[in-house]
Amino acid sequence: VASRDQFKEQDEIIRHQAGLKKRHMPIRDLIREASDVLLDLKPCWAMSPLVVSQLLPPNTQFDVVIFDEASQIRPADAISALLRGRQAIVAGDPHQLPPTTFFIGGIEDDYDEDDERELPDDDGASPALADAMDAALTSDRESILDVMRTLLPAPHGTRTLNWHYRSKDERLITFSNSQPTLYDWSLTTFPGAIRGDCVKLVTVPFDPANHGPSVSPSAEVRQVVDLVIAHALNSPKQSLGVVALGLKHAERIEEQLRVELGIHPQLEDYFSGNSTEPFFVKNLERVLGDEHPDTLGSITNLGALYLSMNRFDDARAMFERSLPIKRRVLGMGHPWTRIALRGLARAYDGLERNDDALPLWRELQEFQLAQAEDPDASAQVLNAAAWDLLTNEHAELRDPARALTLAQRAVDKVGGNDPAILDTLALAQHLTGDTAAAIETEKKALSLLPADAPGRGDYEAALAKYVAALENESD
Numbered sequence: 001v002a003s004r005d006q007f008k009e010q011d012e013i014i015r016h017q018a019g020l021k022k023r024h025m026p027i028r029d030l031i032r033e034a035s036d037v038l039l040d041l042k043p044c045w046a047m048s049p050l051v052v053s054q055l056l057p058p059n060t061q062f063d064v065v066i067f068d069e070a071s072q073i074r075p076a077d078a079i080s081a082l083l084r085g086r087q088a089i090v091a092g093d094p095h096q097l098p099p100t101t102f103f104i105g106g107i108e109d110d111y112d113e114d115d116e117r118e119l120p121d122d123d124g125a126s127p128a129l130a131d132a133m134d135a136a137l138t139s140d141r142e143s144i145l146d147v148m149r150t151l152l153p154a155p156h157g158t159r160t161l162n163w164h165y166r167s168k169d170e171r172l173i174t175f176s177n178s179q180p181t182l183y184d185w186s187l188t189t190f191p192g193a194i195r196g197d198c199v200k201l202v203t204v205p206f207d208p209a210n211h212g213p214s215v216s217p218s219a220e221v222r223q224v225v226d227l228v229i230a231h232a233l234n235s236p237k238q239s240l241g242v243v244a245l246g247l248k249h250a251e252r253i254e255e256q257l258r259v260e261l262g263i264h265p266q267l268e269d270y271f272s273g274n275s276t277e278p279f280f281v282k283n284l285e286r287v288l289g290d291e292h293p294d295t296l297g298s299i300t301n302l303g304a305l306y307l308s309m310n311r312f313d314d315a316r317a318m319f320e321r322s323l324p325i326k327r328r329v330l331g332m333g334h335p336w337t338r339i340a341l342r343g344l345a346r347a348y349d350g351l352e353r354n355d356d357a358l359p360l361w362r363e364l365q366e367f368q369l370a371q372a373e374d375p376d377a378s379a380q381v382l383n384a385a386a387w388d389l390l391t392n393e394h395a396e397l398r399d400p401a402r403a404l405t406l407a408q409r410a411v412d413k414v415g416g417n418d419p420a421i422l423d424t425l426a427l428a429q430h431l432t433g434d435t436a437a438a439i440e441t442e443k444k445a446l447s448l449l450p451a452d453a454p455g456r457g458d459y460e461a462a463l464a465k466y467v468a469a470l471e472n473e474s475d
Contacts, residue, residue, distance in 0.1 A: 262380035312350030
């Protein structure tokens with residue numbers, strides 16, 4: 001209250017922004033104009049180091065800046081946050097993976113170690129400190145944690161925390177604790193209160209033709225996806241994450257999972273990402289990104305958050321920044337690119353910028369249709385493309401006749417024994433004028449579903465709609 005009384009203009013700015021439903025002031029401008037009141041109202045802020053310079057003006061100062069998972073933060077990425085703190089606490093584990101360089105490959109190719117420029121002398125600095133600074137600033141320090149461990153060596157500058165308490169079962173950390181090259185039994189751990197199978201080994205048949213460090217075995221992909229679907233069906237209230245040992249393997253798991261969701265549409269809520277602990281598929285380098293994601297992941301996640309809050313202009317800004325880079329680095333075939341593209345289209349829709357949104361939705365649809373036109377396209381790919389042509393929110397992108405062709409191909413591929421695909425075919429038949437056929441197709445879909453199957457009510461509602469429509473046609 002004292003701060004708001006002292007800085008009345010800043011308080012008025014914040015009150016005005018809080019009352020707006022759209023056209024809010026950019027966050028960086030708001031912080032610059034009302035930093036005193038904001039810092040008193042919310043003295044503790046959390047953000048990725050990679051967005052600090054984007055959101056915080058240079059003169060923003062905190063009493064303490066704390067880095068968590070510092071082994072994942074490159075020194076250059078930490079500078080902007082360090083400059084905004086009077087003190088810094090850097091916490092991390094040197095045994096964890098170093099920062100990923102996936103998105104920065106080629107940036108440092110022109111660096112020449114022989115071309116280092118001599119730093120000016122720091123008046124009053126001791127020779128020992130100068131030597132330490134020189135060592136810390138060389139190119140072999142991968143993370144800000146490495147830099148700080150060099151500048152502030154143990155035992156006084158750096159302290160090691162040996163108590164591990166996050167594993168609900170002690171066996172989850174025992175392997176790492178027992179390795180001489182890792183913790184060498186230095187961690188103090190605690191027995192789990194709940195016993196059971198916390199670790200389980202699932203094997204697939206060895207295929208010598210599909211083996212190697214850079215290979216993504218199809219049998220493993222199918223096994224992982226089967227386990228994921230079983231978990232979502234049997235334990236929907238328990239969160240789940242999938243960690244793959246390579247980016248290619250993670251991408252293939254994601255793609256196969258999308259195919260399976262065409263068969264199990266009732267599971268979409270589980271995989272939607274709206275829960276407090278959303279499902280994820282990540283390669284080993286990115287799995288720590290939940291706490292310190294790379295720039296593109298941060299921007300995309302922030303954009304998705306703004307979309308959920310109906311802050312469409314802020315979401316637009318995030319997706320407009322990440323999408324061009326994802327197009328260039330990953331290509332349209334990568335799911336992350338399509339996620340950003342879909343997010344930007346939704347932001348434009350929220351801003352009622354239909355002329356900007358429609359081309360993006362059309363691009364997404366054309367990509368999906370190109371996959372469906374492949375003679376070897378799976379029934380699930382065909383079904384997803386047909387459903388989009390039938391139900392797209394933009395009427396200009398609906399094409400029931402083309403959807404009918406794709407849905408019939410999908411039915412033929414599965415022998416007419418998949419209720420979800422039959423449901424799509426029934427809707428296509430109804431929208432192309434053959435409601436009588438739609439009724440028979442929907443009845444067959446219902447006959448394939450167990451009486452207690454999730455989502456059965458949707459099929460019954462569709463059948464009732466078709467029956468009512470046929471009766472109206474007869475009248």
